[in-house]
Amino acid sequence: MKDKVFAAYAAIADREFGIQLPPEKKTLLETRLLRLLRPGGEAAAYGSETEFLHHLKNDRTGRLLRMFAEAITTHHTFFMREADHFRYFRDAVLPWVEQVSPNGDIRTWCAACSTGQEAYTLAMLLEDYFGARPGHWEKTLLATDLSQSVLDFARQGNYLKNDVAALPLRWRTLYMGPGKDDAHLAVNADLRRQVLYRRFNLITPVFPFRRPFHAIFCRNVMIYFDRKVRQQLARQFYDFLEPGGFLFVGHSEVVERQEGAPFRHVMPSVYRKI
Amino acid sequence: MKIGTDMKIKTKLLTLVGVLGLLLAIVVAGGMKLASSIESDYKRIYNEDAYAATLAVQTGKYFSEARNELTRYLFRVDPAARQQSIQSMQGFDQKLDGIVSELEELSTSASGKQSMAELKNEIAQYRVYRQALIQAQPAPGAPIETLNEAKAVHQSGDSLSKKFDQTAEMAEQAAQSDMAAEAASTQTLMLTCLVAAIIVVIIAVAVGVRLSQRISQRIDEISMAAGKIADGNLADAVSSDSDDELGVAADNFEHMRQSLNRSMGNIHVAAQQVAAGARNISDASVSLSQGAAEQASSVEELSSSISEISSQTASNADNAKKANELTLVTRQEAEAGDSSMKEMLAAMEAINVSSTNISKIIKVIDEIAFQTNILALNAAVEAARAGQHGKGFAVVAEEVRNLAARSAKAAKETTDMIEDSISKVENGQVIADKTAKALVSIMQHVSDVADLVDNIAQASEEQKLALQQIDQGVLQVSQVVQANSATSEETASASEELSAQADRLEETVSRFRLEGHSDEYSAPQPPAQKIMKPAAPAAAAPQPQLTRIGKPMKPKKIALTEEEGFGKY
Numbered sequence: 001m002k003d004k005v006f007a008a009y010a011a012i013a014d015r016e017f018g019i020q021l022p023p024e025k026k027t028l029l030e031t032r033l034l035r036l037l038r039p040g041g042e043a044a045a046y047g048s049e050t051e052f053l054h055h056l057k058n059d060r061t062g063r064l065l066r067m068f069a070e071a072i073t074t075h076h077t078f079f080m081r082e083a084d085h086f087r088y089f090r091d092a093v094l095p096w097v098e099q100v101s102p103n104g105d106i107r108t109w110c111a112a113c114s115t116g117q118e119a120y121t122l123a124m125l126l127e128d129y130f131g132a133r134p135g136h137w138e139k140t141l142l143a144t145d146l147s148q149s150v151l152d153f154a155r156q157g158n159y160l161k162n163d164v165a166a167l168p169l170r171w172r173t174l175y176m177g178p179g180k181d182d183a184h185l186a187v188n189a190d191l192r193r194q195v196l197y198r199r200f201n202l203i204t205p206v207f208p209f210r211r212p213f214h215a216i217f218c219r220n221v222m223i224y225f226d227r228k229v230r231q232q233l234a235r236q237f238y239d240f241l242e243p244g245g246f247l248f249v250g251h252s253e254v255v256e257r258q259e260g261a262p263f264r265h266v267m268p269s270v271y272r273k274i
Numbered sequence: 275m276k277i278g279t280d281m282k283i284k285t286k287l288l289t290l291v292g293v294l295g296l297l298l299a300i301v302v303a304g305g306m307k308l309a310s311s312i313e314s315d316y317k318r319i320y321n322e323d324a325y326a327a328t329l330a331v332q333t334g335k336y337f338s339e340a341r342n343e344l345t346r347y348l349f350r351v352d353p354a355a356r357q358q359s360i361q362s363m364q365g366f367d368q369k370l371d372g373i374v375s376e377l378e379e380l381s382t383s384a385s386g387k388q389s390m391a392e393l394k395n396e397i398a399q400y401r402v403y404r405q406a407l408i409q410a411q412p413a414p415g416a417p418i419e420t421l422n423e424a425k426a427v428h429q430s431g432d433s434l435s436k437k438f439d440q441t442a443e444m445a446e447q448a449a450q451s452d453m454a455a456e457a458a459s460t461q462t463l464m465l466t467c468l469v470a471a472i473i474v475v476i477i478a479v480a481v482g483v484r485l486s487q488r489i490s491q492r493i494d495e496i497s498m499a500a501g502k503i504a505d506g507n508l509a510d511a512v513s514s515d516s517d518d519e520l521g522v523a524a525d526n527f528e529h530m531r532q533s534l535n536r537s538m539g540n541i542h543v544a545a546q547q548v549a550a551g552a553r554n555i556s557d558a559s560v561s562l563s564q565g566a567a568e569q570a571s572s573v574e575e576l577s578s579s580i581s582e583i584s585s586q587t588a589s590n591a592d593n594a595k596k597a598n599e600l601t602l603v604t605r606q607e608a609e610a611g612d613s614s615m616k617e618m619l620a621a622m623e624a625i626n627v628s629s630t631n632i633s634k635i636i637k638v639i640d641e642i643a644f645q646t647n648i649l650a651l652n653a654a655v656e657a658a659r660a661g662q663h664g665k666g667f668a669v670v671a672e673e674v675r676n677l678a679a680r681s682a683k684a685a686k687e688t689t690d691m692i693e694d695s696i697s698k699v700e701n702g703q704v705i706a707d708k709t710a711k712a713l714v715s716i717m718q719h720v721s722d723v724a725d726l727v728d729n730i731a732q733a734s735e736e737q738k739l740a741l742q743q744i745d746q747g748v749l750q751v752s753q754v755v756q757a758n759s760a761t762s763e764e765t766a767s768a769s770e771e772l773s774a775q776a777d778r779l780e781e782t783v784s785r786f787r788l789e790g791h792s793d794e795y796s797a798p799q800p801p802a803q804k805i806m807k808p809a810a811p812a813a814a815a816p817q818p819q820l821t822r823i824g825k826p827m828k829p830k831k832i833a834l835t836e837e838e839g840f841g842k843y
Binding site: 074076140196209251252253257268 | 579
């Protein structure tokens, strides 16, 4: 791929999704586009990278942009990834939410849910904690991602038995049932209803949510953004957290201290709105 | 040693007290001396002047007595009486001389002495004249005017008498003037004494005031300096212009100030360095976390690629296995083809033999056709010979001949065809041979392919293992990245704390105005501002952010990101 073409793609990725494609990721982009453009690929009709870029630039429907988003996003995730967070969520966040939510509305946002493993884990934790609590608890969590395909996958809730093996047996029996074939297990319809999957671009300048969240999980997402976008996002998260609300980022991520988002560092990669 | 600056206060005070005591003693002594001198002066006046005046009066008196005695002498007739008068005169003269010599002794001034000398001369002159008169032996009762000597004595006596009066008068005057002078000098002296006392008092007060002012001023200066140091101003030197205790105290204050200034300066510099260091650490941790984020994204992408490759490798292995199976089938089929080919070759050989046989039969047929043609010719000849009756037979013979020709032609064509067939079969045999060889080669290659596919399958298995290793390696990298990230987080938080402490330290130190650091004094920065300095432009940010919550529903933006709405969110 010519440097000029790569730069044009990188500029689009930055502008539209905040995703950074420094020069060393040229090969990555090439292989990702190859998947899209090879015979049988979604954008096979466009033939070449240059051609696709040309159409991408002039795309008014947003279809190619979505394709491009699918291509350049990385959806690496697995059950019980960075499990410390789930333990902390169960032991510290939920008791706090129980206290501060007078009407039983628990507002959790899984800001980059990918194929749904994290969202379902959180739903299981919420169900565990509040399922047996007296009173009405509205615990539907919002799970968003930029990529439609991963959302479609997540909605199905079908996972390889091997992948699910990381979950405790109790959860597998309580919240999962037979999958589409012998190799898979599927999340129960009840639990699936506890997760609201929506497509959402995190670099939306104005978040459309009505009320702030109790907890936001945005793990291993900001690593794809540049510092400016990370800071902007941190400020937006701060604005959309209840006082005392929690922000979870990936274990290798750091929320920089800045004005407008004076997060308190609770433990590595967990921050709290003061 | 400068008086008043280098002297010790103790010494100064002692000196002051001593000097004042001395001055007082001088004044008192002066006073006493004055009193005693006045006393002695009065005594002297009394002893000398008054006495002198008395003596002067007495001189006059004795002189008059002597003159009167002279007169009596002149009038005495009796020589004895005269002699008695002369003796009496001499007695008076002696008394006069005694008094005059006493007066002479008393007169201290030069003029007094001179006048006394003159007086003595005049007395001597008078006595000379008197002696001359006495020796002239004037007649008793003779008019004096007639005697020259008597005139001279008279004149001299008058003059002298006057002189004595004058002297008495002068002595009295002198006594009086002495008294007046004494009184005046007493007054002067008393005034002087008073003035001296006043001057001493003034000096004492002035020196005392000055000294106390100086001491209190210097104490004030030192106290002010101490106050400045207490207020944190270490920039102004504590001046010391004396060697006394206060000067030493000021020196010590100055030493203390310098020492504090040095220490504070060092602390100031150290605090700045610590702050700068903390900022460096903070920056470093930011870039470290930035690096960690970059690594993390790379690791994620790597992980995702690896899982993809992993699944591809698995399917490669599967496909290789399938391909292997397929090659076995292919091999079997090729073998079957080979044997079929052999059978086909045999069949073609049989065809060849059959064709040769057919060829032979056709030769027979051709010969029969030839014979038949000859027979037909013969029959035609015979028919011609038969004439009219042979006409029908001739037609038959013609038809037979035609048939024979057609048979011959057919036999010829068949022969050609058979020959062609034979050559084609031969060609077919060549091809079949080639095909058989190709099949053998295919079989050979198929087994090669099977080996290769087997290799591929094995390689895929190995790749699977290698990928697992890579995956683990990436996991380890990811853990290291996470550890780095956590460390950078801790570092950032520690550096922030350090920065805050350094700022606090600096703030504390900046309360001190230091020599050579005067710019730091007036504008001590609150620590919070320093920490937040890099993010200063964000100060304006909270406002739009606050309004964001207020008007979150922007339909256009939602339409961009989400068509279905966010439910309760």
